[in-house]
Amino acid sequence: MRRSSPLLLVLLALTACTSVLPGDPGPGVRLEKRGPAGAVPQGLERFYGQEIGWGGCSAYADSTTTRALYRDRPSLECARVEVPLDYAAPEGETIRIGVLRRPATGDRIGSLLLNPGGPGASGMEAAVSLVPQVLSSEIGARFDLVGFDPRGVGASEPRVRCLSDAERDEERLDVDVDASPEGVAETERENQEYAGKCAENTSAEFLANLGTRDVVKDLDVLRSALGDEKLSYVGYSYGTHIGAVYAETFPANVRAMVLDGAVDPAQDEGDSLVAQGAGFQQAFEEFAAWCAGRPDCALGTDPAKAAQAFRDLTRPLIEEPVAVQGRKLSYNDAITGVVQALYSSQLWEPLNTGLTELKAGQGQTLLLLADTYYGRDADGRYSAITDAFTAIQCVDSPRDTDRAELAEVARRYRAAAPFLDDGTPPVGVLDVCAFWPVPVTAVPSPTAKPAGLPPVLVISTTGDPATPYDAGVSLARVLGGGLLTYEGEQHTVYLQGVECVDSVGTGYLVGLALPPEGARC
The missing domain is CATH 3.40.50.1820 (Alpha/Beta hydrolase fold, catalytic domain)
Structure with a gap:
């Protein structure tokens, strides 16, 4: 559901105020x-x-x-x-x-x-x-x-501020697809650390x-x-x-x-996530049909084979990201860039360009699309959109700590959006919200x-x-x-x-x- 536009970065300290409009309003105000x-x-x-x-x-x-x-x-x-x-x-x-x-x-x-x-x-x-x-x-x-x-x-x-710009760049390179018990434990440890950084860098009362x-x-x-x-x-x-x-x-x-x-308003979190996966699958299939009619389609001329062609193109990034002008295009960023482009048919042209570049071992367009999604500007500074998204979701949504249920939702999501299947078995992993330092405040x-x-x-x-x-x-x-x-x-x-x-x-x-x-x- 996340949508659009870079925001601003610097976390400002909470201050107590004794009047609604403190101080001199300043020149031009x-x-x-x-x-x-x-x-x-x-x-x-x-x-x-x-x-x-x-x-x-x-x-x-x-x-x-x-x-x-x-x-x-x-x-x-x-x-x-x-x-x-x-x-x-x-x-x-x-x-x-x-x-x-x-x-x-x-x-x-x-x-x-x-x-x-x-x-x-x-x-x-x-x-x-x-x-x-x-x-x-x-x-x-x-x-x-x-x-x-x-x-x-x-x-x-x-x-809201959880990660520094450098930490956000590093976090985007961490793929987290290891489905082994050790891999799951490592991912959950990282999620707990992220929640801790949010509490450290943004006051618990504010969260x-x-x-x-x-x-x-x-x-x-x-x-x-x-x-x-x-x-x-x-x-x-x-x-x-x-x-x-x-x-x-x-x-x-x-x-x-x-x-x-x-x-x-009638869907729970799991059903909503699966429905969204089905929505992106539908958008991917529409893109594949459009692309197949072009002589330069990165996924080939048969829409029925586009999902497999996409997986074959992106999965190698799990083991070996692509170098892009001093940075790297990770598997996560490639998927994020594709999802960004699937929000609107107006972005299908750059999406095909990005996938064509990836076939040639390049990643600049997909990385730019992912940067847009995350609110990273040309100077390498991030908006607060990702941290704010997580912080709001974690107080707005019930927390699911049942790993079996989480694994079932992951399985259903892959069935709904097979083009996004990374090839590893679905497992139940506790997300950041399971470790969030403040309680849920949701209003139904x-x-x-x-x-x-x-x-x-x-x-x-x-x-x-x-x-x-x-x-x-x-x-x-x-x-x-x-x-x-x-x-x-x-x-x-x-x-x-x-x-x-x-x-x-x-x-x-x-x-x-x-x-x-x-x-x-």
């Missing part, structure tokens, strides 16, 4: 007070009604990628909003949520907040990437487009308050501080889980929600429409590899919302240039009218 608006929980009034100091966005960039995104964009405003570290103790330590806004240009309805998924992806960067799509659209005219970096992510302070339970409360603070009585929201991938939990927690505070690329997704929730719109893509189509059908049913089916091969689609989908989604956000039952694009 404009103070704005629009809240409190709408419902305000008792004891949180100072957060819901805080002033926000808006200024330029360059100070929020800490990588070559983000600096390029924010450069020369005078229409963008950035700020940080104060929230409690622990909502059970709002008088205690506070943290800050990074926020980016592109103001409406016409008859403003309010703010449109968005989350691009992950967990761990930057909503600020996602908002910047969507600006070209909304410049001349009704969304850009009627809404302030607002991206926020969830706690622990991107420009929010502090950030304990990092999950979706807390993100949806931050989202409600943002709603009010931005001056909106009701929330208008677009969530992609894991962002649909944020939306569903918000709907369960604050149903009366919702104005409109577009949930695109749904996480199925709704199992029925929350009382008082207005109609929401779910968009689901028939060929989505990461969040399969049926998950969207399930979420729409649970929330009692409308469903728009998109026939395509990609992960999420709204505001990505598909006119039919954009028209339906925008019409709903502006006018609150759902499409007719059975609507398809």
Whole structure:
């Protein structure tokens, strides 16, 4: 479910604050007070009604990628909003949520907040990437487009930090396919060490308050501080889980929600993983069919033999990585680069290029795709996306320590995605979360429409590899919302240039009218 865009790196220390907007806001910062608006929980009034100091966005960039995104964009405003570290103790330590806004240009309805998924992806960067799509659209005219970096992510302070950049490079070379008892023990030892480094480099108190339970409360603070009585929201991938939990927690505070690329609220972790494997297998087969029609296809002209050709091409990397300009392409990175490319048919061309290079003993394109997945910039600095993904997952999901069950899930996953079979027997290995230093804080997704929730719109893509189509059908049913089916091969689609989908989604956000039952694009 992880999706898109490099984030920032440096872990900042937690600090106690006595006021919501501490100190001099600084030159070029404009103070704005629009809240409190709408419902305000008792004891949180100072957060819901805080002033926000808006200024330029360059100070929020800490990588070559983000600096390029924010450069020369005078229409963008950035700020940080104060929230409690622990909502059970709002008088205690506070943290800050990074926020980016592109103001409406016409008859403003309010703010449109968005989350691009992950967990761990930057909503600020996602908002910047969507600006070209909304410049001349009704969304850009009627809404302030607002991206926020969830706690622990991107420009929010502090950030999750587990590994250094050098440690992350080294970790990517560690294949961990030894299925022997000794190999399993070694992998579990490494997972335990990783969890320990997360606790060492990010405080346990912060890790304990990092999950979706807390993100949806931050989202409600943002709603009010931005001056909106009701929330208008677009969530992609894991962002649909944020939306569903918000709907369960604050149903009366919702104005409109577009949930695109749904996480199925009815599936357990094992079933969800297997379903995702089947989704990537479907995407691989679509790629193989496309590739087979080309004279330069790296996997040959017979799609039925593509999976075996792929395994034959990638498995040698387990024993011998490929040298790439002072680095190495490992088996893990090759698989990660392929998975990155399978998120969208627009990346099939570079995927074929990468596989063709691998046949020639080269790995630059697949390594670049893997770098994109992990948020590694050209200077060798990593975003926090991988560490944040793990930290959020470990407090959001039940922990499975039954090795027999884990082995069965591994077997089912290989059966669902045979192109990813590394050739070793499936075994049950305790993952990082089994050793996580703080307890699970998950808030269940709704199992029925929350009382008082207005109609929401779910968009689901028939060929989505990461969040399969049926998950969207399930979420729409649970929330009692409308469903728009998109026939395509990609992960999420709204505001990505598909006119039919954009028209339906925008019409709903502006006018609150759902499409007719059975609507398809």
